[in-house]
Amino acid sequence: MSDEKAWDTRYQESTRIWSGNPNVVLVAEVADLPPGRALDLGCGEGADAVWLAKRGWQVTAADISTVALTRAAQHAAEAGVTIDWQHHNLEKTFPEGEFDLVSAQFLHSWDEFDREQILRRAAAAVAPGGILLIEGHMDHGPFPHEGGHEVRFPKPDEVIRSLELDGWETLKADVHPREQTGPDGNPAIRTDSTVKLRRA
Template sequence: MWHSGAAPVHSAAMTTAEEFWETFYQDRDQVWSGKVNPLLEREVRDLEPGTALDLGCAEGGDAIWLARRGWRVTGVDISATALARAAARAEQAGVEIAFERHDLAETFPAGRFDLVSAQFLHSPVERDGERDTVLRRAKDAVAPGGVLVVGGHAGWPTWQHDHPHQDHRFPTTADVLAALDLDQDWVVETDDVVEREHNSPDGEPGTRTDNVVRVRRLR
């Protein structure tokens, strides 16, 4: 069900995550900027490249950035439309990325990776407990010595007063760490909240707060 990014509201008649995200992408020819998520760049830019798993890769911005830096990347999304765009853009960028379609609540990529990235895994169609399950599977996919980076929104933009999901609760870094249920084989390297400029689509100035967690598997 998972995809990276915050989504607008679609019809409540949507019955599956795949239908929701396919409609989300087919509404426009391009949804995201194609740039790397700043939180991921901050947490990964000084790491030695290895194998990387990008969960909810969307149209490929993060995966392409990682591949250009020497990472061997597997990008995953539920939307076939998003994956087709990501593959086309990777080809245009001259990088090789393996793309796989998964509903991460149901299936998960095989193997272990030096980096697992889970950026903005927010979904209006998630079911209770699914996000925590996905995060634990992401943790299990980290190779010894590798890292898991989880970035997410901590609240609505300051200019957004009419919230589409009034009862929505944004996960905190404490929520993320609780879901991961780390043992002595792990160390927390980043537990941070970041405020950034985030203007409305109409140009109204504003800010948005995000959070980021980076944990490393020691063995």
């Protein structure tokens, strides 16, 4: 099964997979930024992109799943915002342009996935003075591991090193707990990481 089919199948399991709310870290780290051009990588059902657009950002949002993108477009229409939804397998194709904010929230996959290469392309798409915001998991939390490939969750300093950047300012690189409801419906604690960088 291709990655695209796997994600389409995942989204078809339910009428809505995610909460419909923007990611907490995105809200906390971006709320005070002046609106500009934003790129949302792995946008899923579109909650982050819609939140950004409602705050005045000009948003391009990309995902591998056409099922997710269809739902995201419906979400945007209901919210009364316009977003450039783009279908990409980010390992093969990438949105064009330069952006004041590039956001990669939980860009993981249960199969082999060249996350480092994608994040380097994400950094290259950041305009001078712009922000790269990367949120990742540090563990599986309450969810069992799926797929044949063991996902490795890098620490913030490992993420920054892998980007091979020059002339960037590190605004945040930390690990923090987050409460998440597990598949059994009970709350559990999961550990995530935040990397926030500004291009000179």
